[in-house]
Amino acid sequence: MENQAVRETIEKLLDQGYSRNAVFEQLRGQVGNELRLANRIATVRVQCETGVPVTLNRILLCLSIIQALFAVWVLQSVWIPLDQVIVLLGIFVISVLTVLYLIGLARMAFIGYTAFLLFCFTVAANYMYAFQFFPVISLMGLLLALMNGALTYYLKVLIYPHMGMLDVRKDGRGRYILE
Known part of the structure; x- marks a missing residue:
């Protein structure tokens, strides 16, 4: 999938109420680089609750x-x-x-x-x-x-609480932390 298409798909799934983890699981097989997908999901529409x-x-x-x-x-x-x-x-x-x-x-x-x-x-x-x-x-x-x-x-x-020093963090089992 192209970068823009992936981004639009992620935004559409997030608008439908899917969690970032569910979006990752759904798009996981469609892309070659899972870390890049996790990074893209983690950085789409980061909103701050306060000013x-x-x-x-x-x-x-x-x-x-x-x-x-x-x-x-x-x-x-x-x-x-x-x-x-x-x-x-x-x-x-x-x-x-x-x-x-x-x-x-x-x-x-x-x-x-x-x-x-x-x-x-x-x-x-x-x-x-x-x-x-x-x-x-x-x-x-x-x-x-x-x-x-x-x-x-x-x-x-x-x-970006889900991001490490340079990229998306992983948990103890080696899965990406997205939320």
Whole structure:
């Protein structure tokens, strides 16, 4: 089945009152990759009952922009005397990544949260390495990255409780957890 057809079938079955588990069992034999099907079912029409995730997501969007602006400032103030080409390349990469992460976070997509969470871990590791050279800047960058990572993880778990760190979780018997 094509991606769009699978998505429409999932939405139609959910509208008819089937649980996500029943939808998975019904479509299981029609697709080749069961994990991809489980992921698609898990991420179709994720609805939040309260406005808390939406508000926290807006805060996360602002914090991710602040983190990107801080990184650009660090590149311009610390690295510009060393090599201007590295600074320009770094600013370009930061700009592209920020736009991509903002799109994923604004859409409240599972892959957006996961990718940004991994990025926050990477940035935190870089600031920890640079701590010996630039302690104050590294401490501020580390706090921003850890705060963004914690908020991203919290939102990911709140919106997608059935998803693990990178994909759909399995129970003890090896079956996919969909609800």
